[in-house]
Amino acid sequence: xxxxxxxxxxxxxxxxxxxxxxxxxxxxxxxxxxxxxxxxxxxxxxxxxxxxxxxxxxxxxxxxxxxxxxxxxxxxxxxxxxxxxxxxxxxxxxxxxxxxxxxxxxxxxxxxxxxxxxxxxxxxxxxxxxxxxxxxxxxxxxxxxxxxxxxxxxxxxxxxxxxxxxxxxxxxxxxxxxxxxxxxxxxxxxxxxxxxxxxxxxxxxxxxxxxxxxxxxxxxxxxxxxxxxxxxxxxxxxxxxxxxxxxxxxxxxxxxxxxxxxxxxxxxxxxxxxxxxxxxxxxxx
Ligand SMILES: N[C@@H](CCC(=O)N[C@@H](CS)C(=O)NCC(=O)O)C(=O)O
Numbered sequence: 001x002x003x004x005x006x007x008x009x010x011x012x013x014x015x016x017x018x019x020x021x022x023x024x025x026x027x028x029x030x031x032x033x034x035x036x037x038x039x040x041x042x043x044x045x046x047x048x049x050x051x052x053x054x055x056x057x058x059x060x061x062x063x064x065x066x067x068x069x070x071x072x073x074x075x076x077x078x079x080x081x082x083x084x085x086x087x088x089x090x091x092x093x094x095x096x097x098x099x100x101x102x103x104x105x106x107x108x109x110x111x112x113x114x115x116x117x118x119x120x121x122x123x124x125x126x127x128x129x130x131x132x133x134x135x136x137x138x139x140x141x142x143x144x145x146x147x148x149x150x151x152x153x154x155x156x157x158x159x160x161x162x163x164x165x166x167x168x169x170x171x172x173x174x175x176x177x178x179x180x181x182x183x184x185x186x187x188x189x190x191x192x193x194x195x196x197x198x199x200x201x202x203x204x205x206x207x208x209x210x211x212x213x214x215x216x217x218x219x220x221x222x223x224x225x226x227x228x229x230x231x232x233x234x235x236x237x238x239x240x241x242x243x244x245x246x247x248x249x250x251x252x253x254x255x256x257x258x259x260x261x262x263x264x265x266x267x268x269x270x271x272x273x274x275x276x277x278x279x280x281x282x283x284x285x
Contacts, residue, residue, distance in 0.1 A: 020170035026086060031100060037090030042077030042274055045109035049079050049093060050102045052261030052269075054155070054215035054225075055119045059103045060273070061256030062126050062133070062211050067276070068252045071130045073109060078259050078273040120152040123208045133208045144202040147209035150190075155216045157183045158225075167226040181232065184220070188237050191217055195239035210247055215257070218244040254284035 015029050041047055046063070050056035066074035081087045081102050088100045097104035097117035105122050107114040107129070116122045124145075127134035135141045161180035165173055191213070194201060202209040216225075221237060221244040223229020235241065247253055258279075261269040267283045 022168035033091040033094040034089040039092035044075040046076035047106040057215040060259035064252035064256040192237040
């Protein structure tokens with residue numbers, strides 16, 4: 001790494017050094033697959049290729065909620081994609097997500113398999129397929145989708161911005177940490193104000209907006225992201241705290257949040273999920 005205060009960008013950027021920091025080994029400026037690898041396919045209509053990160057957990061919570069609502073067509077196989085080892089760059093994965101990031105899904109319930117990538121698109125696909133968790137009335141639907149797209153556009157400032165510079169970057173850069181801490185706190189305030197006036201994010205019912213937002217902002221509010229609870233003073237967002245605890249208590253959320261996780265006590269993680277019985281014996285916190 002060069003001293004950032006002395007850095008003058010060259011005329012044309014080139015990839016001649018690792019960027020440094022956690023995850024530097026998987027960062028590349030190209031999108032092609034790195035190796036041939038077919039994806040496994042299980043017996044259920046929905047095949048999920050993912051990891052238990054906030055973006056991955058959105059989808060497993062959604063699926064567990066749909067199953068809890070009685071939709072057996074939402075049965076799924078959740079395969080573990082180890083992004084630290086580059087599984088997302090295998091040819092089979094890139095075939096279903098040209099952006100090479102988890103989560104990606106294959107809906108094999110029809111005559112022709114449908115690929116879906118981007119967690120927000122997956123949530124919408126599932127909501128529309130089963131007629132759940134996305135209101136039909138125009139105003140309520142617009143509110144719900146507005147919050148879904150707010151989450152999709154905002155969270156990269158938290159993860160790729162604040163989380164990267166506060167927790168993962170090889171050096172602590174005050175300018176970058178200040179910039180992204182300010183934006184992260186602004187976003188937490190957006191949610192706190194909304195949740196002061198509304199029980200759930202999109203109104204008085206639980207929707208896919210809560211499912212999209214909780215794995216990011218609920219986890220930040222619990223102080224479990226980037227070890228930054230104190231730094232961001234998350235306890236000051238009292239309405240966000242109320243909502244975070246309420247969503248965390250849902251049985252489907254407790255199940256969905258452990259799918260495709262591998263780190264921690266064996267009783268608290270579920271590396272792959274292929275049947276409801278896979279949760280038997282797990283401690284769901
Ligand atoms: N906008 C995408 C973001 C997906 C994303 O950033 N996935 C991360 C994990 S949370 C990933 O796969 N990273 C691996 C990589 O960048 O190579 C979505 O919501 O689906």
